[in-house]
Amino acid sequence: MTDRELPSVAASPLWDDRLLEGFDFSCRTDCALCCYAAPRIDAADRHAWGAAARSVPHEIDAEGTRRIPEQAPGGACRMLTGTRCSIHRWRPGVCASFPVDVYAGIGRWQASVVLSCPGLSLGGLGRSARGAGAVPPTLGGALAAERIAARARTKEPVAVDAFRRVTQRRASLERRGQRRPGWADAPTIRASLRETSELPWAGQWPGEPPPSADQGSEYLPLFFDHRAGPVAIADDGDAWELLELRPNGRTEDLGRFRLPESPPRLTAEGAHALRSYLAYWLDRDGLWDLAVAGWIADEERRPLEERLVEELGVVGATVVARGYVRALARGDPGVSLDRSAVENGIRASDADLLDRATLGAVL
Ligand code: SF4
Ligand code: SF4
Structure with a gap:
């Protein structure tokens, strides 16, 4: 995910990306795990899209946030075709910044990585005490494009x-x-x-137990399995069940497992x-x-x-x-x-x- 035209962002004392250090990242073309979502559309996305914004489907959720809808509850984003984004070059900032997560933390925007992404190595976990002391933020290295996109989102007035x-x-x-x-x-x-x-x-x-499948597959925790693709975990009484997810929101039972x-x-x-x-x-x-x-x-x-x-x-x-x-x-x-x-x-x-x-x- 590196070819979106990214805005240049001036240095800011409120940006802390030390929790990104040590991780290698390469997006997997067979994955699309992060596209089982209704991605948020920021003002900068609509500005970048210009008149084309009208052709991107959107809805406003209960909190007033504008989003690209899913194909069905629990399914993939409507812009997903196969495992590819049909608007990759112009995908929303929240997609361009993934797997970087940004949090309004203690006196800073704190970035960290979403370790559910199978494109990330877990090598950076071995480092410790990165939260201590003053270390100047960086914008290079692995995840460079994603961290710039994430940082740009923190500049939105909202x-x-x-x-x-x-x-x-x-x-x-x-x-x-x-x-x-x-x-x-x-x-x-x-x-x-x-x-x-x-x-x-x-x-x-x-x-933390997972919700039950009855509550809706959109609420279930997901992981990527290289054979089944996105898989959800659901509480099923005395066991947990694994459900293979399809872009149209359908699921296939992969079995029940007792803890x-x-x-x-x-x-x-x-x-x-x-x-x-x-x-x-x-x-x-x-x-x-x-x-x-x-x-x-x-x-x-x-x-x-x-x-x-x-x-x-x-x-x-x-x-x-x-x-x-x-x-x-x-x-x-x-x-x-x-x-x-x-x-x-x-x-x-x-x-x-x-x-x-x-x-x-x-x-
Ligand atoms: S979850 Fe990670 S590897 Fe999978 S499509 Fe998203 S960014 Fe790429
Ligand atoms: S806009 Fe593209 S990258 Fe973002 S969730 Fe939808 S399909 Fe995935």
């Missing part, structure tokens, strides 16, 4: 307004938090948790992969916002650090549960999950976990 509102709301929450025992700021808690060799997840087993009562074991490499992923989440401001909101609503008055650890545990357990189900679907007994099984769990969870309603998820 994004600037949203950022201001989020910053005011976060400051107000922080003032409330500081009046309660157990408060500590994000750098302090992150530094403390980076020293912890084990980030607990087993206590949160089995993490064990207690979490499976991880090999040493599997545990290392999970720790690296949890360290990545620790630096994402969305997790911090989730923890603060839950902690303020919590009557128990536990330290905020405990709440953040709990949220990390949910992330870890979700990854292991989905990795386990994917292992069973491949015919693996799932007795212990190795690095590849954990990485499959990460691929099946990351976009879904990033989609949770958090304070700064405004783009």
Whole structure:
């Protein structure tokens, strides 16, 4: 995804793309996972399209956001033909920037990668502590076009307004938090948790369950399978089912898989992969916002650090549960999950976990 004409964007102190470091990216032509969506149309997209904007189908959703509709609920975007975008050169900024995710974070727009994208290597997960200290932002290297497109989206007036509102709301929450025992700021808690060799997840087993298929396949977490293409995970009572998705919204059942009562074991490499992923989440401001909101609503008055650890545990357990189900679907007994099984769990969870309603998820 490199041939869209990208606007040049001046340096801004509010842009932080350190969480993009270390990842290689090459879009897979057989994939289209990210096109099972109704992509948002920004003002800059309509401006770039000019009179041609009238020929791009669009609808306004319940929040007032203009989008290209799906072919059917849970299906692919109407601009998808086979696994190709029919308006690739002029696709919306949200598509041109994928797999870069942008979050209205703590005093900055924070970019990170959506690790469900199979075109990304997971090599960047091994790096740690990128959220600490002052590192100047870069615009070169892997994901260069995507990060420029993502950064351009933060310049839209609607994004600037949203950022201001989020910053005011976060400051107000922080003032409330500081009046309660157990408060500590994000750098302090992150530094403390980076020293912890084990980030607990087993206590949160089995993490965030997927919705049931009855709720609509558009709400289900997805992953890419090189044989089946986009596959959804759905809760089906005492088991989870896997559903192959078609662009027209139809699904094909790939089987039901039962989770064990207690979490499976991880090999040493599997545990290392999970720790690296949890360290990545620790630096994402969305997790911090989730923890603060839950902690303020919590009557128990536990330290905020405990709440953040709990949220990390949910992330870890979700990854292991989905990795386990994917292992069973491949015919693996799932007795212990190795690095590849954990990485499959990460691929099946990351976009879904990033989609949770958090304070700064405004783009
Ligand atoms: S999910 Fe990633 S690899 Fe697949 S089409 Fe989208 S950008 Fe390309
Ligand atoms: S506009 Fe193109 S790239 Fe974007 S979701 Fe639709 S088909 Fe995919």
